[in-house]
Amino acid sequence: MIYIATDSTADLPDKLIEKYGVKIIPLNLHFGEETLKEGEEIWAEEFFNRLPMEAYLPATSEPTPEEFVAFYRGFAGPGDTVISIHLSGRLSKTVRSARAAAKELQDEMEILVIDSRMVSMALGMIVIEAAEALAQGKNLQEILDRVEYVKENLVVFFTVGDLENLSRTGRLEEFPSCLGSLVNAKPVLTIDKGRVIAVEKIRGNLGRIHRRLLELTKERLGSSPAKIFILHAGALDEARRVEETAKEIFTTGKFSIVPIGPVVGAHTGPGAFGLVALAVPEE
Amino acid sequence: MLWVYALDLQTRYANGEEHGLNLEFIEGPELKNLLAAGVECLDANKEEINDLNVFPVPDGDTGTNMVLTLQAALREAQQASDEVKDILERAARGSLMGARGNSGVIVSQFFRGFARAVGDAPRLGTQEIAKGIEGASKLAYQAIRKPVEGTILTIVREAAAKARELQKDKLPLADFLVQIYQHILEVLEKTPEMLPILKQAGVVDAGAKGLCYFCQGFVEALKGENIRPLPAAERKAPAVPADAQTIVDYKIEDEHELDPDKIVYRYCTEFILKGEKLSIEQIRKDLAPHGDSMIVVGDTQLAKVHIHTNNPGLVLDYMVRLGEMTSIKIDNMVEQSRERLAKLGTAANPPAPAVKKKIGITAVVAGKGLQKIFRDLGADEIIEGGQTMNPSTEELYRAVSRIQAEQVIILPNNKNVIMAAGQVQALTETPVTVIPSKTIPQGISALMAYNAEAGIKKNREAMSKAIKSVITGEVTFAVRNSSFNGLEIQEGDIIGLKEGDIICVGKKPSTVLLDLLKKSLKKDDEALITVYYGHDIDGKEAEKLIPEIEEAFPAAEVEVYEGGQPFYYYIVSVE
Numbered sequence: 001m002i003y004i005a006t007d008s009t010a011d012l013p014d015k016l017i018e019k020y021g022v023k024i025i026p027l028n029l030h031f032g033e034e035t036l037k038e039g040e041e042i043w044a045e046e047f048f049n050r051l052p053m054e055a056y057l058p059a060t061s062e063p064t065p066e067e068f069v070a071f072y073r074g075f076a077g078p079g080d081t082v083i084s085i086h087l088s089g090r091l092s093k094t095v096r097s098a099r100a101a102a103k104e105l106q107d108e109m110e111i112l113v114i115d116s117r118m119v120s121m122a123l124g125m126i127v128i129e130a131a132e133a134l135a136q137g138k139n140l141q142e143i144l145d146r147v148e149y150v151k152e153n154l155v156v157f158f159t160v161g162d163l164e165n166l167s168r169t170g171r172l173e174e175f176p177s178c179l180g181s182l183v184n185a186k187p188v189l190t191i192d193k194g195r196v197i198a199v200e201k202i203r204g205n206l207g208r209i210h211r212r213l214l215e216l217t218k219e220r221l222g223s224s225p226a227k228i229f230i231l232h233a234g235a236l237d238e239a240r241r242v243e244e245t246a247k248e249i250f251t252t253g254k255f256s257i258v259p260i261g262p263v264v265g266a267h268t269g270p271g272a273f274g275l276v277a278l279a280v281p282e283e
Numbered sequence: 284m285l286w287v288y289a290l291d292l293q294t295r296y297a298n299g300e301e302h303g304l305n306l307e308f309i310e311g312p313e314l315k316n317l318l319a320a321g322v323e324c325l326d327a328n329k330e331e332i333n334d335l336n337v338f339p340v341p342d343g344d345t346g347t348n349m350v351l352t353l354q355a356a357l358r359e360a361q362q363a364s365d366e367v368k369d370i371l372e373r374a375a376r377g378s379l380m381g382a383r384g385n386s387g388v389i390v391s392q393f394f395r396g397f398a399r400a401v402g403d404a405p406r407l408g409t410q411e412i413a414k415g416i417e418g419a420s421k422l423a424y425q426a427i428r429k430p431v432e433g434t435i436l437t438i439v440r441e442a443a444a445k446a447r448e449l450q451k452d453k454l455p456l457a458d459f460l461v462q463i464y465q466h467i468l469e470v471l472e473k474t475p476e477m478l479p480i481l482k483q484a485g486v487v488d489a490g491a492k493g494l495c496y497f498c499q500g501f502v503e504a505l506k507g508e509n510i511r512p513l514p515a516a517e518r519k520a521p522a523v524p525a526d527a528q529t530i531v532d533y534k535i536e537d538e539h540e541l542d543p544d545k546i547v548y549r550y551c552t553e554f555i556l557k558g559e560k561l562s563i564e565q566i567r568k569d570l571a572p573h574g575d576s577m578i579v580v581g582d583t584q585l586a587k588v589h590i591h592t593n594n595p596g597l598v599l600d601y602m603v604r605l606g607e608m609t610s611i612k613i614d615n616m617v618e619q620s621r622e623r624l625a626k627l628g629t630a631a632n633p634p635a636p637a638v639k640k641k642i643g644i645t646a647v648v649a650g651k652g653l654q655k656i657f658r659d660l661g662a663d664e665i666i667e668g669g670q671t672m673n674p675s676t677e678e679l680y681r682a683v684s685r686i687q688a689e690q691v692i693i694l695p696n697n698k699n700v701i702m703a704a705g706q707v708q709a710l711t712e713t714p715v716t717v718i719p720s721k722t723i724p725q726g727i728s729a730l731m732a733y734n735a736e737a738g739i740k741k742n743r744e745a746m747s748k749a750i751k752s753v754i755t756g757e758v759t760f761a762v763r764n765s766s767f768n769g770l771e772i773q774e775g776d777i778i779g780l781k782e783g784d785i786i787c788v789g790k791k792p793s794t795v796l797l798d799l800l801k802k803s804l805k806k807d808d809e810a811l812i813t814v815y816y817g818h819d820i821d822g823k824e825a826e827k828l829i830p831e832i833e834e835a836f837p838a839a840e841v842e843v844y845e846g847g848q849p850f851y852y853y854i855v856s857v858e
Contacts (some may be wrong), residue, residue, distance in 0.1 A: 182659040183844060185815070191596060192736065200745065201660070201731040204811040205840050 354379020
């Protein structure tokens with residue numbers, strides 16, 4: 001049997017996890033001495049409600065190889081294949097732990113560890129597409145091809161409330177020296193080859209910034225209908241406004257609002273906002 | 284100088300065997316003198332050309348730009364051997380390096396085209412000259428994407444046509460040139476019919492007339508007598524620079540010699556003189572024997588003086604008799620250049636940069652605040668200049684070289700700098716991309732779109748697209764009386780320009796700014812309005828504009844920054 005597995009940073013809504021039977025391994029969140037498992041002990045809404053009370057953003061950590069071994073054994077056994085898709089290896093050591101576990105279990109089952117080079121719902125989208133292909137009865141190679149296709153064709157743009165967080169935790173590899181802070185410019189970010197980079201700068205209020213993200217997404221998608229996820233770090237009302245704007249800009253397409261989870265949120269900080277889109281050619 | 288040479292020719296030819304009128308060829312040494320005479324004639328009339336600017340705004344001056352370009356050509360030519368080919372090639376290179384403003388760039392195309400067409404000819408006869416003008420015309424038309432008739436281009440094309448037509452007449456050289464000259468004068472008078480904007484402003488084209496002055500000097504010197512002079516423009520020119528602040532701010536472009544052994548005059552001396560009934564001309568004459576690189580600008584009350592001299596005492600002693608001096612600055616250039624050399628290691632081996640940047644950006648910007656903003660947005664090198672002082676191709680080239688990047692992007696931020704920027708590629712092996720930004724807000728938008736991770740092609744696309752996403756407004760003062768788009772404008776009035784077009788006029792900068800905005804966007808437009816206030820505006824006064832603009836445009840967002848730009852009270856972007 002083939003299983004699709006991922007980690008909690010895919011920020012997949014419960015509904016989708018249940019629908020596709022995707023297996024999720026949690027990453028950890030550390031508020032001082034207190035360690036919480038994402039999606040099991042702490043969730044997005046609770047996390048962002050708690051943040052204002054905390055002096056610092058919490059630290060995060062990947063599952064250990066041992067945890068991965070237990071995780072895989074929890075649902076798969078001899079003769080099974082696990083397609084285990086995780087957040088970018090340039091942002092976290094999760095992939096490394098997964099590979100170590102896969103090696104450990106190589107005589108027991110087949111585990112294909114894939115570095116998605118993405119995170120949050122962008123990773124989530126790859127996982128859903130793989131699960132969808134599996135549900136349609138595609139074979140292993142077809143599923144892997146689908147994963148590659150989605151990886152290459154995802155459109156991702158996001159902004160954060162304060163670039164300081166990403167930079168402090170080392171998730172923005174090259175801190176752009178030319179930020180334009182004198183004129184209140186904010187960078188538009190994307191994930192490219194597994195790392196966070198700035199693509200351009202934008203000035204003005206949130207409405208303007210979000211409209212620009214939508215325009216950039218539309219430019220990349222062209223005219224084909226698309227699946228679009230609107231991601232927000234504890235800013236649901238704002239996300240709803242963006243959905244309205246999105247309906248103006250994209251005449252076709254499906255929109256879903258997804259909260260950014262605690263682990264990703266610990267790096268972006270509150271107020272981050274993103275779009276993940278994939279063109280779905282009409283059949 | 285001109286008459287000295289004319290006299291010289293007359294004495295040379297008065298003795299009989301060969302009169303100027305019967306001269307068949309121009310040879311090297313003569314060519315140098317004729318070029319000098321042409322430049323001098325234009326120089327003497329440059330203020331008139333400056334005042335032919337179509338829009339009455341403080342702007343890059345065509346006359347000054349052409350003279351500076353031609354002087355650069357002449358300097359090179361004078362250092363050439365006496366071979367015609369060498370002289371023309373050096374003049375072409377000199378004008379390329381020194382090209383300032385669009386007219387300067389076109390002049391440099393003329394020189395290059397002329398030199399190329401004449402080729403190895405040892406002397407210039409009517410045939411060679413006809414070929415040369417033809418070449419000049421062809422190259423200039425090729426170099427310009429959208430040639431506009433009624434400009435300097437029309438003049439050179441007509442000159443080429445006339446020269447071709449005259450070939451069959453086998454005229455003596457001087458007559459040949461006089462006829463061409465007279466023909467282009469007739470064409471010049473027709474330029475307002477070819478270009479509606481000239482007709483509206485009631486002027487002939489400035490660049491076209493500038494070229495005619497150059498030709499006048501050239502032909503007169505050859506012929507050894509005055510020929511039909513150009514009718515002076517009727518419009519009255521204000522002395523340039525016009526007001527006290529301008530004189531104080533007048534920036535003297537001064538590239539000091541790097542090699543201490545080559546410095547002839549040691550002290551760079553600069554000051555402002557206040558007095559009554561000052562005569563700028565007289566000061567120039569009296570100071571000239573004391574040094575070089577002299578610049579004297581101003582009016583009867585205030586003058587800014589700059590001179591390189593070996594005895595600043597004498598200069599100051601002379602000046603103190605004329606009035607009161609302020610902002611006195613004396614630098615020892617020998618000392619300075621030694622220090623600079625010490626810093627550089629040796630002049631020949633500047634320290635190599637650790638790692639070359641992939642893409643470097645240089646921008647032409649005036650005003651401290653705006654320069655800071657450009658740097659903060661990622662510009663590596665700022666070239667001082669813009670609206671009122673167009674940098675030369677050489678200055679742009681130097682900025683490009685200083686960056687030490689694999690590729691360089693230039694943001695000209697002024698319509699009159701774009702062409703000079705386009706010439707930089709001819710001087711360097713570093714690939715240069717010019718993003719044709721015509722205004723400061725366009726330059727800022729281009730930088731916002733710049734992506735350090737992307738290649739040059741993507742950046743060119745994104746930046747070129749970005750400059751179209753912003754509307755630029757400018758508030759400045761009128762430098763002369765005129766009427767435009769049904770607006771009666773008096774000298775000194777405050778005028779508002781949208782994308783370079785005068786659309787409103789008033790007495791107060793802030794009122795004109797609001798008026799300008801009201802004519803540029805609707806009351807409930809959701810826009811980002813950014814105001815950059817100029818050197819002459821107080822920061823607190825500018826801040827007060829925010830609630831006023833917000834009240835007029837409730838859906839807009841308003842931001843105000845210090846630009847510090849000269850001449851332009853406000854530069855505003857709407858996006």
